[in-house]
Structure formats: structure tokens, C-alpha cells
Amino acid sequence: MGIRVALIDQHGAFLGVRQGRFVLKVKNEVKWEMAPSELDSIVIVTEGSSLSAAAVSLASTFGVDLVFMRGSKPLARVIPYKYGTLMRNWSLQLRAYESGAVNLARAFLEGKLHNQRMVLMEYSRRFRGGGRDAGFLEDKAREIAVRLSELGNASSVEELLVVEAHAARSYWEAVSRIIPSELGFSHRYTRSNPPEGELDPFNTALNIGYALLRKEVWRGVFLAGLNPYVGFLHKPRGSSPLWS
Numbered sequence: 001m002g003i004r005v006a007l008i009d010q011h012g013a014f015l016g017v018r019q020g021r022f023v024l025k026v027k028n029e030v031k032w033e034m035a036p037s038e039l040d041s042i043v044i045v046t047e048g049s050s051l052s053a054a055a056v057s058l059a060s061t062f063g064v065d066l067v068f069m070r071g072s073k074p075l076a077r078v079i080p081y082k083y084g085t086l087m088r089n090w091s092l093q094l095r096a097y098e099s100g101a102v103n104l105a106r107a108f109l110e111g112k113l114h115n116q117r118m119v120l121m122e123y124s125r126r127f128r129g130g131g132r133d134a135g136f137l138e139d140k141a142r143e144i145a146v147r148l149s150e151l152g153n154a155s156s157v158e159e160l161l162v163v164e165a166h167a168a169r170s171y172w173e174a175v176s177r178i179i180p181s182e183l184g185f186s187h188r189y190t191r192s193n194p195p196e197g198e199l200d201p202f203n204t205a206l207n208i209g210y211a212l213l214r215k216e217v218w219r220g221v222f223l224a225g226l227n228p229y230v231g232f233l234h235k236p237r238g239s240s241p242l243w244s
Helices: 053-062 081-085 087-129 135-153 157-178 201-223
Strands: 005-008 013-018 021-026 029-034 041-044 065-070 073-077
Touching: 005 021, 013 053, 021 053, 041 201, 053 065, 065 201, 073 201, 087 135, 087 157, 135 157
Parallel strands: 005 041, 041 065
Antiparallel strands: 013 021, 021 029, 065 073
């Protein structure tokens, strides 16, 4: 079963509780009513909505994630009171960061680069099966394999990030040959390197997907009792979770 999410995106919406069930109203009209067992998350994406203390209490009691978003970025979430008792987990996480960040970061990137290579190999197989030239994809898959072997020689997180960047360039160059040319994708643009003009549909879809993924990763980190501000691949920044 997939993640069950209720989205509150209408101005004037109010989330309350009736007989142990969540009730969403807009201008006194009931839009939906759900039991806590039917939901994993409630996501509020408009500042023109509100919710009751009873709704917060019900969500916290049954482990329903309450997330507030502004645009594509998570803004805040309701954290149960007991979350503050998990300092032991945080201490162990910080100790692991100080003593084994390079090894853990290397393991994460090994998985990422392996998956990128396998995606390209799968599409090269499909290209060959359809009578299309797969040489470019195979070349890029080999480039990623070389980068994968270089991870073992890296002695710092900074060196690992350089290898990751080279692999990413090969991967997205290959992706530009996989998706339909009419989408206009030629380069992966992110918030740190936006295009000069309008963003193409494929990059737009990727950014939306990553925004939704950030919310789920954020939730998973909290449920595991980990500190989202202490990571292994990127340096702690204090003001933002490490994946934002």
C-alpha cells in the first residue's frame, strides 16, 4: 500500500475533529472526513487555512504526519513531545559523523552510482531491442563505472563529492538522449544553478518530484529518531536539513 496523503490546498479550509475522525471544511462545507488509520500524512500547502488543537492532538496520538509547505519546500512539521527524549540516537549519530563520515558517504555514493549505471544499462538494452543505437548510453555507463571505482581511492568527503559530480554529468547527458527531444531537456538544473530562461518540463517535473521526496525523507528521519541537521555526505549547516 502506498503512502496515504491528504492535501489541504484551499484558501479558507479548516481541519477539525468529529467523533475521532479528521474533518476538513471549506466555508462550512465538508470536503472530506477520514479516520486516522486511513492516513499517513496531512500536508498543508496554503497559508490561508487553519486547524484545531484537537486535530493536532489526534494526529500526534496516531502518528499521522502533519506537514506545512511553502511552495515546493517543507516549512514546518508537528513533532510529538516524546521526540525530544531521543538524545541517545543523536549522540550516536554525531559520533558516527565524527569518526566514520567518509566510509558512510562512500557507501551512499556507491549505491547511487551503481543505480545510475544500471538505469543506463537497462535503457541501452531497450534501445538495442528496438533497433536503436545504444552506443552513447553504453559509453556513459562505462564512464560511471570508472567513477564508481574511483570512490575507493577518495580519502575525504570533498573528494567523494567531486567523483559524484563527474558521474552526475555523465548520467544526465545520457538521460538527455533517453527522454523525448521535444521536452527540451539538455542539462539538469537545480536551485543552485537555474537556467537563464524558462525551465523545461522535464526539469520542472524532477524538481516537483524531489520536493515531494524531501518531505518523505524528512518524515522518515524523524520517525527513525535521527537528527536531520547531522549528515555524512554534506556538512552540517545548522539552519537547514541536509537534503534541502
